[in-house]
Amino acid sequence: MRSVFIFLGLFLLSFQQSKSQNTDYAREILNTICSENYQGRGYAAGGADKTADFIAKELRKIRLKKFGKSYFQPFTIKVNTFYGNNTVNINGKSLIPGIDYLISASSPSLKGTFNVEIIDAALINEPLKFKKFIRSDFSDKVILIDTFGLKRESFNDAYQLITERNILKAKAVIKITRRNLVYAPSQIQKKFPLIIIKKARLPKNPKTVTINIDSKYYSNFETKNIIAYIKGKTDTSIVISAHYDHLGTMGKNVYFPGANDNGSGVSALLVLAKHFSKQKKLKYNIVFMFFSGEELGLLGSYYYSQHPLFPLSNIKFLINLDMVGSGDKGIKVVNGSVFKEEFDELVKINTENNYMPAVKIRGKAANSDHYFFFENDVPSFFIYTTGTYKEYHNIFDTPENLPLSKFNELTYLLTDFINYLQNDKKPDIEESNISSF
Numbered sequence: 001m002r003s004v005f006i007f008l009g010l011f012l013l014s015f016q017q018s019k020s021q022n023t024d025y026a027r028e029i030l031n032t033i034c035s036e037n038y039q040g041r042g043y044a045a046g047g048a049d050k051t052a053d054f055i056a057k058e059l060r061k062i063r064l065k066k067f068g069k070s071y072f073q074p075f076t077i078k079v080n081t082f083y084g085n086n087t088v089n090i091n092g093k094s095l096i097p098g099i100d101y102l103i104s105a106s107s108p109s110l111k112g113t114f115n116v117e118i119i120d121a122a123l124i125n126e127p128l129k130f131k132k133f134i135r136s137d138f139s140d141k142v143i144l145i146d147t148f149g150l151k152r153e154s155f156n157d158a159y160q161l162i163t164e165r166n167i168l169k170a171k172a173v174i175k176i177t178r179r180n181l182v183y184a185p186s187q188i189q190k191k192f193p194l195i196i197i198k199k200a201r202l203p204k205n206p207k208t209v210t211i212n213i214d215s216k217y218y219s220n221f222e223t224k225n226i227i228a229y230i231k232g233k234t235d236t237s238i239v240i241s242a243h244y245d246h247l248g249t250m251g252k253n254v255y256f257p258g259a260n261d262n263g264s265g266v267s268a269l270l271v272l273a274k275h276f277s278k279q280k281k282l283k284y285n286i287v288f289m290f291f292s293g294e295e296l297g298l299l300g301s302y303y304y305s306q307h308p309l310f311p312l313s314n315i316k317f318l319i320n321l322d323m324v325g326s327g328d329k330g331i332k333v334v335n336g337s338v339f340k341e342e343f344d345e346l347v348k349i350n351t352e353n354n355y356m357p358a359v360k361i362r363g364k365a366a367n368s369d370h371y372f373f374f375e376n377d378v379p380s381f382f383i384y385t386t387g388t389y390k391e392y393h394n395i396f397d398t399p400e401n402l403p404l405s406k407f408n409e410l411t412y413l414l415t416d417f418i419n420y421l422q423n424d425k426k427p428d429i430e431e432s433n434i435s436s437f
């Protein structure tokens with residue numbers, strides 16, 4: 001009797017293991033590319049390059065083909081970056097980077113201790129006082145602006161001029177926020193540092209601020225897309241894409257792990273690449289594209305759309321994945337209403353197999369790497385998961401926090417959908433005379 005139970009137990013265990021196999025592989029990948037060693041997969045600190053090497057190594061293991069001699073497609077970007085241990089102290093109390101404050105990625109270097117001048121609702125609500133205030137000399141001071149309790153609309157233009165253009169010509173500007181901190185990289189370096197501090201973490205009566213920012217601007221920094229494929233019987237291709245870059249560091253002491261954004265998409269692509277590399281006799285090529293420069297403004301996918309390695313018109317369908325690490329509420333499909341036939345099929349597959357809790361439709365949107373393909377007439381979806389996970393562009397988007405709750409199911413749904421695209425009865429795209437493969 002007992003042996004029957006042991007046998008049953010082993011059977012269930014092995015079944016469960018195979019059920020979570022894709023998630024386990026994704027965890028392995030995330031634990032690597034979101035680790036400190038990969039420095040938030042930013043550009044200048046070398047994290048993106050390390051990630052590119054890691055992805056290429058995985059692609060080599062599963063024997064994906066290259067266009068030409070390398071998986072890499074290099075291109076250049078402009079980017080402002082931080083070196084050193086950037087620090088911010090208020091009244092001598094040091095704040096915690098990433099938790100108490102962020103330094104805007106466009107900030108130049110600055111070192112020193114400065115007096116703080118406060119602009120708040122009390123000051124703005126007294127027009128005479130405010131008028132006098134803004135006529136002072138701020139050239140050796142730091143402006144701290146907190147508009148809590150103010151009718152924002154009336155002050156909006158002035159707020160923009162002070163925080164975005166430093167119209168008061170201060171040494172630096174500090175913005176107080178009551179929202180979550182959200183970091184974004186920058187293609188430009190401005191003339192003044194901008195620091196965003198959480199209200200709850202701001203010491204009382206801020207009088208002095210000590211700032212240490214060490215920036216470097218690159219006008220011609222080389223990064224690369226990674227392109228690999230599995231050969232099919234025709235020149236037509238199905239493309240699966242995801243960006244692998246993330247926000248990098250905010251100085252030596254802080255990096256952004258980017259587990260959901262977009263370690264999850266990279267993991268899904270590698271799972272699919274592994275799966276389809278074992279499949280014989282594909283009708284269409286399956287091309288995997290890992291883009292860089294997404295976080296700076298879709299730069300890698302834009303570059304690819306301008307320098308395609310085979311005609312864009314040979315792409316039958318593109319599926320872009322960006323932030324697919326949750327899913328307890330399902331997925332959303334950008335361009336679903338544009339390519340309704342394919343969307344309906346995706347819903348049908350999902351309903352028949354009970355994979356995701358919901359497949360929701362969206363119209364077109366310029367919010368990820370599918371966009372420049374779509375603008376160049378490539379039929380495409382951008383799929384992302386929805387759920388309770390909310391960490392976004394902060395230091396908490398880590399593999400430990402990321403649930404991957406429906407990751408297996410998503411990879412199954414995508415596999416079935418790619419098989420549908422492989423087998424559909426629609427006439428083929430007219431083959432070009434020049435074979436790129």
Ligand SMILES: [Zn+2]
Pocket residue numbers: 261295393
């Ligand atoms: Zn992002």
